[in-house]
Amino acid sequence: xxKRLEQIVGGRxxxxxxxxxxxxxxxxxxxxxxxxxxxxxxxxxxxxxxLPFFPLTVEYREKSYAAGKIPGGFIKREGRPSDDEILAAxxxxxxxxxxxxxxxxxEVQVFVYVLSADQENDADVLGITGASLALGLSRVPWNxxxxxxxxxxxxxxxxxxxTFQQLEFSDADIVVAGSRDSLVMVEGSALELPExxxxxxxxxxxxxxxxxxAWQEEIIRDLGVSKMPWTRAQPPAELGGLVRELAGARVRxxxxxxxxxxxxxxxxxxxxxLTEQLAAEFPENAKDTGSVLDEIEYETMRQQVLEHGERVDxxxxxxxxxxxxxxxxxxxxxxxxLFTRGQTQALVSTTLxxxxxxxxxxxxxxxxxxxxxxxxxxxxxxxxxxxxxxxRGVSRREIGHGSLAERALQALLPPYDAFPYTIxxxxxxxESNGSSSMATVCGGSLALMDAGVPMKxxxxxxxxxxxxxxARVAVLTDILGAEDYLGDMDxxxxxxxxxxxxxxxDIKIQGLDLGIVREALDQARTAxxxxxxxxxxxxxxxxxxxxxYAPRIITLQVKPDRIGDIIGPKGKTIxxxxxxxxxxxxxxxxxxxxxxxxxxxxxxxxxxxxxxxVQEPEVGTIYEGTVKSTTAFGAFVxxxxxxxxxxxxxxLQHGRTERTEDVVKKGDRVRVKLLEVDGRGKMRLSRxxxxxxx
Numbered sequence: 001x002x003k004r005l006e007q008i009v010g011g012r013x014x015x016x017x018x019x020x021x022x023x024x025x026x027x028x029x030x031x032x033x034x035x036x037x038x039x040x041x042x043x044x045x046x047x048x049x050x051l052p053f054f055p056l057t058v059e060y061r062e063k064s065y066a067a068g069k070i071p072g073g074f075i076k077r078e079g080r081p082s083d084d085e086i087l088a089a090x091x092x093x094x095x096x097x098x099x100x101x102x103x104x105x106x107e108v109q110v111f112v113y114v115l116s117a118d119q120e121n122d123a124d125v126l127g128i129t130g131a132s133l134a135l136g137l138s139r140v141p142w143n144x145x146x147x148x149x150x151x152x153x154x155x156x157x158x159x160x161x162x163t164f165q166q167l168e169f170s171d172a173d174i175v176v177a178g179s180r181d182s183l184v185m186v187e188g189s190a191l192e193l194p195e196x197x198x199x200x201x202x203x204x205x206x207x208x209x210x211x212x213x214a215w216q217e218e219i220i221r222d223l224g225v226s227k228m229p230w231t232r233a234q235p236p237a238e239l240g241g242l243v244r245e246l247a248g249a250r251v252r253x254x255x256x257x258x259x260x261x262x263x264x265x266x267x268x269x270x271x272x273x274l275t276e277q278l279a280a281e282f283p284e285n286a287k288d289t290g291s292v293l294d295e296i297e298y299e300t301m302r303q304q305v306l307e308h309g310e311r312v313d314x315x316x317x318x319x320x321x322x323x324x325x326x327x328x329x330x331x332x333x334x335x336x337x338l339f340t341r342g343q344t345q346a347l348v349s350t351t352l353x354x355x356x357x358x359x360x361x362x363x364x365x366x367x368x369x370x371x372x373x374x375x376x377x378x379x380x381x382x383x384x385x386x387x388x389x390x391x392r393g394v395s396r397r398e399i400g401h402g403s404l405a406e407r408a409l410q411a412l413l414p415p416y417d418a419f420p421y422t423i424x425x426x427x428x429x430x431e432s433n434g435s436s437s438m439a440t441v442c443g444g445s446l447a448l449m450d451a452g453v454p455m456k457x458x459x460x461x462x463x464x465x466x467x468x469x470x471a472r473v474a475v476l477t478d479i480l481g482a483e484d485y486l487g488d489m490d491x492x493x494x495x496x497x498x499x500x501x502x503x504x505x506d507i508k509i510q511g512l513d514l515g516i517v518r519e520a521l522d523q524a525r526t527a528x529x530x531x532x533x534x535x536x537x538x539x540x541x542x543x544x545x546x547x548x549y550a551p552r553i554i555t556l557q558v559k560p561d562r563i564g565d566i567i568g569p570k571g572k573t574i575x576x577x578x579x580x581x582x583x584x585x586x587x588x589x590x591x592x593x594x595x596x597x598x599x600x601x602x603x604x605x606x607x608x609x610x611x612x613x614v615q616e617p618e619v620g621t622i623y624e625g626t627v628k629s630t631t632a633f634g635a636f637v638x639x640x641x642x643x644x645x646x647x648x649x650x651x652l653q654h655g656r657t658e659r660t661e662d663v664v665k666k667g668d669r670v671r672v673k674l675l676e677v678d679g680r681g682k683m684r685l686s687r688x689x690x691x692x693x694x
Contacts, residue, residue, distance in 0.1 A: 027138025040130030103232030182511025335451025461494030645683030
């Protein structure tokens, strides 16, 4: 049965539809907003897996035909997902995951296809809503529905689901997912907005989410199917009681060891000892012993925080771990920093490049290929957590963490026309126990300033956690890995002294009310100011000069109709200048000439040569030109590259001249004065005007 529901959201029609496409999936839905359309399809395995975690996979794929395009390159079909597709998949995954029942082990797959892209409305938030509706209509156990919206602010007014054009004028770009009355996921950036205004944005988003959730509930009531039966695997009660009796005190002792490695080793040893000790009595329940230990660890850590305000490393709830900062530690990098907070360490480098280093991007959201001049790449090698793992390319997590740090710093960079460099920041995580993405923000800010990038302000970030049991709530500052794993929230906030530049929130509970979010934002601000104080002791402002290894860039604006003169026939002129000077030259369609070189002298020479080419002749100016040809009535002299004027025979010298060749010949260098430029652009020159009459 096909069912459609259409409502106005943000001034445009939002249509929810099911029953027409992908009918063999467990559940499917179409969401259309404007002329942007996505299909979400859900499937579920009949039997649970033996995996120790819930196997959920989310795929988000853009079809080139959605924007009337054919994929570029030699293979004319879509390949591996782009970074933007991976980030959109993560938005959907992080929104859905908290609402699956704890203990579900049946494999669930969610596919989101972008079928139409109107290059006005982004499809990523539609994927969240479509996946929610597909799950709600399916037999998959799930505690939805939810919806996703984007919030911007244009001229002081909050806008629900702003268009791409509106976002260009917005000082915020925040994606929010939630249910009728609570939030489950936040991801976004802002131009140094105060914490109170970030909270206002989330409250505004919540109102829009509530309406979309209500429409989904109407469709699910009419068409929804019964949920599949499933049973959470439980260890034998006798085994659970025995493990708790034997291990309760020892787990508490292990959890409170000062070092992460000590805690991990103690817990692993306890697990191995108990498994061996109970193997004879419970030979088929070795895994259950580990599961009970996990539950004890979870309960112990949370109880300790809520009842005693004590964390596993001995800190109180709002203390930031010790911080050390170093800059300029890589001799040949253009800028570098080592940021260490507790047992989290990021080595961050900055490289300055030219326009030719810009990243080319072709997506269904824009008609033409675009470029990107700021990139932040985040790497998380296995040794950073003391583990041995195979390395198989960049993970989705690495792409997501890099994107978060990139957005945090992007708002603080100088305008491209004032600092026309391509900037690449690389963060290599050398040690991790806590938020390495926020360490990347701090280290990235220091590395950029060490490179001499004139940033608006320094930027720092901190991850906040949450322990919530009923009405008891504890917000944790600068969480450890264990507090992320065993806690209820990972809320990362980055910004300057004046406001927030990026936020990311994930939760493990059913939803979060705005009161807790506001508390976490305020507590994060206090921590951020402390971190900025420590960073400022190492490097308080950008260096006044660039590294000697960084390229020097000079820009020159010329009239667009002179671009051809600079390039020359088949690029001969521009190549000649590059060969003579060693500088790299790029000219865009607006006439902006970018000259880059490792030597300042080379750039200056190239600029002088280009300036000579595009120089406009001025009446009354004396030029030294070359005689290009002679005639019976005078000579044609090139006074500027490609610019010739007539030197009439009467202007060759004082007195009468019988033949032009008696005074000048082809190839001679002569000094002439420009007397006149007529309406057709013809120039009249004079040699006698620069000669003494004597």
